Amino acid sequence: MRPQEGVPLPAVALSPYIPAVTSPDPLLVFDRATLRQRRERAARDWERHDFLKREIADRLVDRLVDVRRTFPLALDLGSHGDEVAAAIGDRAIVGHLVRADLGSGFARRARGPAVVADEECLPFAPGCFDLVLSAMDLHWVNDLPGALIQIARILKPDGLFLGALLGGSTLWQLRQSLAAAESEIDGGLSPRVSPFADLRDAAGLLQRAGFALPVADGETIEVEYESALALMRDLSAMGESNLVMGRRRGLTRRAVLLRAAELYGERFSWPNGRVAASFEVLFLHGWAPHASQPRPLKPGSAAQRLAEALGTSEISAGEKVERS
Secondary structure (H helix, E strand, O other), X not given: OOOOOOOOOOOOOEXXXXXXXXXXXXXXXXXXXXXXXXXXXHHHOHHHOOHHHHHHHHHHHHHHHHHOOOEEEEEEEOOOOOHHHHHHOOXXXXXXXXXXXXXXXXXXXXXXXXXXXXXXXXXXXXXXXXXXXXXXXXXXXXXXXXXXXXXXXXXXXXXEEEEEEEEOOOOHHHHHHHHHXXXXXXXXXXXXXXXXXXXXXXXXXXXXXXXXXXXXEEEEEEEEEOOHHHHHHHHHHHOOOOOEOOOOOOOOOHHHHHXXXXXXXXXXXXXXXXXXXXXXXXXXXXXXXXXXOOOOOOOOOOOOOHHHHHOOOOOOOOOOOOOO
């Protein structure tokens, strides 16, 4: 639910903001300075390219509705064009929603309270929020476990985190086509599609960050484009093109792009002549720990044997079973 005009918002404590240090650290995967610049450009014409964010925000909020709880104060981390707020609409799920985005252009577009904030250094004091939502944003952080730890820190006990980020199988068709074209024309490869998190590791990352009852699942969104070049233009307009620190600087050779587009059309076109682009979306769900949450029973404390519940015979360890 959007905040009503004239209604004062609950106070959100801000901790001292410390800008991220830019250094030649080999552990830094993404160029965050360039990301900020691209976010500012994307904000100028966002309505023409917001379809993927809207779709992901809708799916994220559908999961929030299933929780069947209300959250007085929530944070939308990576708010872009307010798609999460639009997906929530008039549902009485969220009392007040604070937006935060790396780009000041997107923060200015918000139809509610907004903060310009870096996901790698959240400027909020511990225990501020009942809920943190993040759609199509956290795949650009260099230290995803660290970002999740910060999110857990700003949640109140029994607060909920729901996140949706692009996964490792995103744009696999483009990855293959660019690699083949560059190998053919330049005789070598450079990272041209950013590496993202893997679904197999997602729930473990939540657990490492201190979340209780962690759950992760994935969905694939198939998008149809006129051509691979149209896909590349759209990614650039969304601010979602390659940000790997080790990428080749400067413009990609025209011959490589044209050959990649040609290969893409040959390998991944649909019967109607258009091409498919796959976006894997990882959905993360975790709670800030609280004493009221269910916990696993201690070993040996069960009141009934599993064999009895299943209506079968129990076989002790080491006993040989003969097959008829």
